[in-house]
Amino acid sequence: MSEVKKIATRDSYGKELIELAKVNDKVVVLDADLAAATRTGWFKKEFPDRHIDCGIAECNMMGVAAGLATTGMIPFVSTFAMFATGRAFEQVRNSIGYPHLNVKIGGTHAGITVGEDGASHQCNEDLALMRTIPGMVVMCPADDIEARACVRAAAEYVGPVYIRFGRAACPVVNDRPDYKFELGKGTVLREGTDVSIIATGIGVGAALEAAEKLAADGISAEVVNICTIKPIDRELVVATAKKTGKVVTVEEHSVIGGLGSAVCDVLSEECPTVVKKIGMQDRFGESGSAAALVKKYGLDGDGVYASVKEFLK
Structure with missing residues (x-):
């Protein structure tokens, strides 16, 4: 590869x-x-x-x-x-x-x-x-x-x-001929039926890696890239939640007020769904290499995979 x-x-x-x-x-x-x-x-x-x-x-x-x-x-x-x-x-x-x-x-x-x-x-x-x-x-x-x-x-x-x-x-995860960016619109990067992983920023790459690992376990994960946090693509968020019934959000940001909160705002109003938020859990970061920190705080592919597995139990 x-x-x-x-x-x-x-x-x-x-x-x-x-x-x-x-x-x-x-x-x-x-x-x-x-x-x-x-x-x-x-x-x-x-x-x-x-x-x-x-x-x-x-x-x-x-x-x-x-x-x-x-x-x-x-x-x-x-x-x-x-x-x-x-x-x-x-x-x-x-x-x-x-x-x-x-x-x-x-x-x-x-x-x-x-x-x-x-x-x-x-x-x-x-x-x-x-x-x-x-x-x-x-x-x-x-x-x-x-x-x-x-x-x-x-x-x-x-x-x-x-x-x-x-x-x-x-x-680089969007290097494909059909890529089209539209402000306020998200994209489905991978179709799935068991769980929706809604991600932003570096979380998108991690979500795609996690989806591959989940597939090996027989779990079909839909990966949604939300680039525009505000205004968020409400229609897509609701559609993927209705499709899988379970949602996980991934962001290199506090779980308070970022993508996860934006997704929960939408779903609480339009499609009540159980949501797990992966991100910084109400704490500050620390000094260290980027790779080591992403791994420590569970924001890499392995970390997202483990969190989704635990959530689906």
Whole structure:
């Protein structure tokens, strides 16, 4: 079997911004002294006049982006997820969300796969925070292909958008001819009848691995990729729950307020279903390699497989 291609979605972000700027002169990029890490430094080399380094002043950067949006520009604001959604939450809420301005926020280095930077930088709350802001679109791409599609979709959408990107390289799972991205729509990557595994971000690759292992045990798992956390694809969530009767959610995020909570919100209203949420269980991360942390917290293929097996008992 050939080795699976792996690409960090922060790399996808940096590359797609350049392609976007080539065809849209309204696109500008702001960064908070982290251009090398967020990959917007690549954009700066190509379009130095359209890149603004705001320094280590994330709150002010959100205000600058809001001002640019009022002039008709399409600002992409870039920094680590911890700083974009945590440190600058008030400015995102009041300066961008409240007036519903056309600002796109790229939160990189999200989740425990930040690795050795430790718990202070491992933001497992960003999706929850951004979901609470009225009118904010929230996306969490599974791989390189989806990350690039998210950037393009964000530029086309008029209004505030948050996109979550990762530091570590992750498997490319959407490399197929029929792949089509639509904001607000999920996709069934694998049909199944016994249990639905609804995943986002790196959880999608893990869910597909787990489904293979479950199949060897005679368990048919349906794998659903939900990239747009908000607005979530309610129709698909209900359809897969009705089909299998059991749902497991997988995310590199707190089980409080993220994908799992969004899925439960839908099902509690439209199709009451037993749900198991796989993710960070109300705790902070810790320093360590990305691979070791993903394994320790049960977010790899083996971990998801074991959790689903236990759930089905």
